[in-house]
Amino acid sequence: MMFNKNNAELILSKSSYPEELKKIAKKVFNNERISFEEGILLYQKAELGFLGVLANYVRENKNGNYVYFNHNFHVEPTNVCVYSCAFCSYSRLIKNKDQGWELSVNEILDIVKKYDNQDVTEVHITGGVVPKQDLKFYTDLFSKIKSYRPNLHIKALTPVEFHYIFKKAKVSYEEGLTLMKEAGLDSLPGGGAEIFNTEIRDKIAGGKCSTDEWLNIHEIWHKMGNHSNATMLYGHIESYEHRIDHMDRLRELQDKTKGFNAFIPLKFRNKDNAMAHINEVSVIEDLRNYAVSRIYLDNFAHIKSYWAMIGRSTAQLSLNFGTDDLDGTIDDTTKIYSMAGSEEKNPKLTTQELVDLIKSAGKIPVQRDTLYNVVKEYTNN
Numbered sequence: 001m002m003f004n005k006n007n008a009e010l011i012l013s014k015s016s017y018p019e020e021l022k023k024i025a026k027k028v029f030n031n032e033r034i035s036f037e038e039g040i041l042l043y044q045k046a047e048l049g050f051l052g053v054l055a056n057y058v059r060e061n062k063n064g065n066y067v068y069f070n071h072n073f074h075v076e077p078t079n080v081c082v083y084s085c086a087f088c089s090y091s092r093l094i095k096n097k098d099q100g101w102e103l104s105v106n107e108i109l110d111i112v113k114k115y116d117n118q119d120v121t122e123v124h125i126t127g128g129v130v131p132k133q134d135l136k137f138y139t140d141l142f143s144k145i146k147s148y149r150p151n152l153h154i155k156a157l158t159p160v161e162f163h164y165i166f167k168k169a170k171v172s173y174e175e176g177l178t179l180m181k182e183a184g185l186d187s188l189p190g191g192g193a194e195i196f197n198t199e200i201r202d203k204i205a206g207g208k209c210s211t212d213e214w215l216n217i218h219e220i221w222h223k224m225g226n227h228s229n230a231t232m233l234y235g236h237i238e239s240y241e242h243r244i245d246h247m248d249r250l251r252e253l254q255d256k257t258k259g260f261n262a263f264i265p266l267k268f269r270n271k272d273n274a275m276a277h278i279n280e281v282s283v284i285e286d287l288r289n290y291a292v293s294r295i296y297l298d299n300f301a302h303i304k305s306y307w308a309m310i311g312r313s314t315a316q317l318s319l320n321f322g323t324d325d326l327d328g329t330i331d332d333t334t335k336i337y338s339m340a341g342s343e344e345k346n347p348k349l350t351t352q353e354l355v356d357l358i359k360s361a362g363k364i365p366v367q368r369d370t371l372y373n374v375v376k377e378y379t380n381n
């Protein structure tokens, strides 16, 4: 059943919610942007039900009752990394390189070939940062994937990798991104954003690309006429103010370029990393966080609930708290989340499983490509 704005407004106006929250609700129902302070207030004072009503309103305005997914697979070229982010369950492997893997271009092509007879539309490529996987490695890889399967969308690498690779190759961001694009890169995933506040970023992800560098690379990529995603790693040592600051910077860039497709909140998972002593936040906090991001990021078309990280049950619940995208079938080539403690040990869902999961939440499943063109709407099957 679709959300009724008039009923919701009436119920909220008669409720005992504080006036300051009712004022925010009114703004949201009038499709007005909420301020930085109002974003923080939502985190501090609004309970889940209240946030759900507002987030649903925004969600349905933008995406009706549709929930998107795609047919994709992930490739992690290496799990060894020159950096050692405290939240990363890979980083210990740098000291213990024999436990790691570093795939060659041909080994990655062999993975791509495994999907020869499957209707996947996207390969998502990202992983650790190592000197050997340099500009030549990736331009070779992308052009070989494109000659082998021209229609496979390559969504690959983050500013963390680009910054390192371009610096090493002594090329500017513009030159490097142009070479990557010419080789076949189609879009950028949202990783490496973590938390933009410098103090927190230095503590959890020190040494890798800075906030300004992350934003700058996405801005240049957008200005070249391309698209990308954005993530936020939440639920560790950041405050609500840091989360709103993070989203505010994204909202500002999106106003400028309109190049982001989706925002993806990533819940910090605490297994086997240097931050394992920090408790994970509750499911309620996950849902509140999805809802606030849906409300705050009024210029983002999609909020993605990444089921491989959050688990399929919470992902399904989140569809009632602002999210409209579940990523994709993924397959089991991604290890980063299972290693970090996600309940999804070998993330792989069949199309039918994804469709059933979406339908039982009362939504309409839509298979999309990376850029949200509709591939198939599942109204009856």
Ligand code: V47
Pocket: 087, 088, 089, 188, 189, 190, 191, 192, 193, 194, 229, 230, 231, 232, 233, 264, 266, 267, 268, 269, 270, 271, 273, 306, 327, 336, 340
């Ligand atoms: O930047 C690493 C996160 C990100 C942990 O664009 C962790 O469609 C939680 O960006 N707990 C990479 N998170 C993944 C990513 C992504 C995933 C799915 C779809 C898209 C997209 C992008 O994973 C990293 C980091 O923030 N991460 N370790 C951890 N322990």
Ligand code: SF4
Pocket: 081, 082, 083, 084, 085, 088, 089, 090, 091, 127, 128, 129, 160, 205, 208
């Ligand atoms: Fe390396 Fe990325 Fe892990 Fe940081 S999060 S240590 S950059 S693989």
